[in-house]
Amino acid sequence: MFDRDKWQEIFSTISKNKTRTLLTGFSVATGIFMLIFLLGAGRGLRNGMTNVFAQDATNSMQIYGGRTTMAYKGTPEGKRIQMVNDDYLNLKKSIEKIDAISAMSYIPGAEIISYKNNFGNFNVSPVHDTYKKIKNFEILQGRFLNEKDIQEHRKVVAIQDAVKEVLFPKEEAINKFININNIKFKVVGVFNQPSFDESSRDIYIPITVAQKIFNNNDHLQRISFTLNDVSLEESLDIRQFITYQLAAKHEFSPEDKNALWIQNNIENSQTFTSIFSAIEMFVWIIGIFTILLGVIGVFNIMMIVVKERTKEIGIRKAIGASPRSVVGMILMEAIFITAASGYFGLIAGVGLLEIINKFDLIYKIYPPAAIYFLNPQVDLGIAMGATLVLIVTGTLAGFFPARKAASIKPIEALRDE
Numbered sequence: 001m002f003d004r005d006k007w008q009e010i011f012s013t014i015s016k017n018k019t020r021t022l023l024t025g026f027s028v029a030t031g032i033f034m035l036i037f038l039l040g041a042g043r044g045l046r047n048g049m050t051n052v053f054a055q056d057a058t059n060s061m062q063i064y065g066g067r068t069t070m071a072y073k074g075t076p077e078g079k080r081i082q083m084v085n086d087d088y089l090n091l092k093k094s095i096e097k098i099d100a101i102s103a104m105s106y107i108p109g110a111e112i113i114s115y116k117n118n119f120g121n122f123n124v125s126p127v128h129d130t131y132k133k134i135k136n137f138e139i140l141q142g143r144f145l146n147e148k149d150i151q152e153h154r155k156v157v158a159i160q161d162a163v164k165e166v167l168f169p170k171e172e173a174i175n176k177f178i179n180i181n182n183i184k185f186k187v188v189g190v191f192n193q194p195s196f197d198e199s200s201r202d203i204y205i206p207i208t209v210a211q212k213i214f215n216n217n218d219h220l221q222r223i224s225f226t227l228n229d230v231s232l233e234e235s236l237d238i239r240q241f242i243t244y245q246l247a248a249k250h251e252f253s254p255e256d257k258n259a260l261w262i263q264n265n266i267e268n269s270q271t272f273t274s275i276f277s278a279i280e281m282f283v284w285i286i287g288i289f290t291i292l293l294g295v296i297g298v299f300n301i302m303m304i305v306v307k308e309r310t311k312e313i314g315i316r317k318a319i320g321a322s323p324r325s326v327v328g329m330i331l332m333e334a335i336f337i338t339a340a341s342g343y344f345g346l347i348a349g350v351g352l353l354e355i356i357n358k359f360d361l362i363y364k365i366y367p368p369a370a371i372y373f374l375n376p377q378v379d380l381g382i383a384m385g386a387t388l389v390l391i392v393t394g395t396l397a398g399f400f401p402a403r404k405a406a407s408i409k410p411i412e413a414l415r416d417e
Helices: 004-016 018-053 085-094 147-151 161-167 207-213 232-250 265-308 310-318 323-359 361-365 380-406 410-415
Strands: 060-065 098-104 113-115 118-120 123-127 138-142 156-160 177-180 183-192 202-206 222-227 260-264
Touching: 004 018, 004 323, 018 265, 018 323, 018 380, 060 232, 060 265, 085 098, 085 222, 085 232, 098 123, 113 161, 118 161, 123 207, 147 207, 156 161, 156 177, 161 183, 202 207, 222 232, 232 260, 232 265, 260 265, 265 310, 265 323, 265 380, 310 323, 323 380
Parallel strands: 123 202, 156 183
Antiparallel strands: 060 222, 060 260, 098 222, 113 118, 113 177, 138 183, 156 202, 177 183
């Protein structure tokens, strides 16, 4: 039941010690503010990194050739490992749990891309039609490469939306022909894909066409594939299998870590999840300790309040006030100071995150970092958790001073100087 007199008494006590109360409340508000902001910032960093890594399927692996750093069977160190079509075909046959596999080739020399009077520098990547299953593409118009394009050596391309804006600023791109090193390719699709940087502008062509007309033989730059229902341990076994298989064919030591670079996104995604879980835990620890510093301040101020009001409390008890009512009065004051201060800290933290979101401040301050920091926010569960922390800490801050107040004997209180 609402006790008006008790609340008037609490506000009267606070008003007599405004500076002390404001400083104590500020420390509590700062603790909650730091907790909310750091948790929101951590979520923004997680969202950004998730978006960056989303360009590759989380169940995918990529293989790149490197250079040996160990002599092996009479071959000196420094040998370049050049993957070829046979490597792609052998892996496709030998790995049972492969879902989709695609190789990527390259075009030797400079790439000159144009349409009428529009020119641009773009990344031209020869791939198989299955590459779409490995990369996270969103087809905006038309289609991606298909199996017939590969088998029939069709001169077709799928272009990124950023490429379309340069080459086709005022017209549709589908079924138009662009020039790649003076060879015409028909545009069959426009897509969008997540990327590490905003300057990424990709064009994909059939790998069979590139190897046939751009004179790069059967050399491959990368082999990518996705796996079906594979655990982390199985993915590590597959990585080892690939290493030994390619080592036997290209004659390098399986122990040479630089001969091949195998990117295991199954392992990376689990590592990524573990790292950000640890970061969130660390943020909670920092935030709670910051709140505790504020709670210590509330504890101290309530101890001072009890000391200053010793005579008053003694008189109350002498005229019949129960220990419970004394405890309730002190607890209510402590909880009110903590809750009110924490509420302002909560609102300030959420408000700052909303401002960062609304006005895209990270991009304006430091554009390269914007891709790694996306939609910082605090969900309802975290806000409720912060509220629970406030209630518990406010109660703890007032409990011991309240117990001390309840134990005051009226006669000793009246003698207190």
